[in-house]
Amino acid sequence: MKYSTQDFERLFEEADLNKDKKINYIELQAFLKSHKMEPNPDRLRKYFGMFDRDQSASLDIKEWVRFMEVLFADKIL
């Protein structure tokens, strides 16, 4: 299945449980779980840190889209 940036934006809305326009680590974990992905927590932490470029402890929409692109393209998790 091929995803577009628009799809990732839609998934962002879905993942953003508290609607603060950012995805925190807890929301990311819950999102992946609901999509039947249960990555190793150490790896997930590492990637979360890598994509959280401004070290805000959450992913904004741009960071999220990049994360999703890599996640689905390379199956990093």
Ligand SMILES: [Ca+2]
């Ligand atoms: Ca959020």
